[in-house]
Amino acid sequence: MKAREITIGGLLTALSILIPLAFGGVLGIVIPPFSATLASHVPVMLAMLISPSTAVFVGIGSAIGFLIKLGPIIAARAAVHAAFGYVGAKMIQKGYSFPVALAAILPIHAVLEAVVVMPFGFDFYKAFVVIGIGTMIHHTIDSLIAIAVFYALNPILRLRPINTRS
């Protein structure tokens, strides 16, 4: 990996841990057993624009960070982001646009987050109806934010997939 991929991944991981901590009071939604902080998916979504490995690392990194700060259930849900981040990054590498990739990974995100909470005592209804649908709504809102941030960032930073083979 290039040093730049590692440093961008590190900074985005820091942001994905930081956003729920710093803005949970303003953007937090708690509908038990579901909890979420709007904008918390944006760093992973932007990491998809760098490379698949960066997206996976930001997802895994945020899971480790959440385990450190918020406990295992939140960490398990954060680990799911590595999976949808990878799929989204692959789509972008193949030429799909950012908004299209974000829409395509929405069902993956919702289903995986629902599944991953079941070992912690959530039953089928709570996992799929509450967590799953809550995640879909959360993903949609964060996609809109990520797209807005992307179009604001891109003229300045010219984000584009890094060709890791060159």
Next chain:
Amino acid sequence: MAIKDITIGQYVPGETPIHNMDPRVKILLSIVFIIVLFIVKNYTGYVYVVLYIMASVYISKVHLSYIFKGLKPLLAILFITMAINMFLTPGHTIWSYGSIRLTAEGLNLAIFMSIRLILLIVGTSLLTLTTSPIMLTDGIELILSPFKRIGVPAHELAMMMTIALRFIPTLLDEADKIMKAQMARGADFESGNIIKRAKAMVPLLVPLFINAFRRADELAMAMEARCYRGGENRTRMRQLRIEKRDYVAIIVTIVMILLVVMDRFVVSL
């Protein structure tokens, strides 16, 4: 809002044997602990686990308020789990009101699941309360190192985590400054419904991300200027060593596992 009030990490510095254990051992024992929780099938099994965790908390000298603080965010989940199990599990009714029915089996299951959840949180909280984030990252890298052979980039992941942990305070400070600057220009982050608040986040997130990407570029350049080329052939300033207290912890954990396993299978016979 007081961003600066946020506690960065849950680490509580100390010089106890548990604080000074090799982080690899602590991480692996925590994983084993989680597995044991799902092996236990009755209350006598839990007795051994509870004694084990109480001894660990006592030896670590971590104040109980920190342990409880780790439990607080999940009280809602705990109550809902209990309620679902109490009222929706079929069995012998011990109380009812209209269509609401409390069963003996449901109550038993609710208590059982709650104990498991509490022990899970206390166990993982203890790991993070007694291990600094950088030591955790070191431990994770070394645990993942054997998997490099099958393509897991352990070093890169550890480096990324180290960078992330280092920059969280910096970015928190920056977020606070940007928020205040935008509020000085009339931005309102705290009123309106959740959608309006999400929209209001964009003037905060855009400069935050721009600054993060700039820092990443500068840091990458500085690292390469210091001849960073990835994980191969790098030496390590901080060496981890397994010592006597680590072996003692491993032995005690094995004893606990044997007691739990014997208890489970003896009852099954």
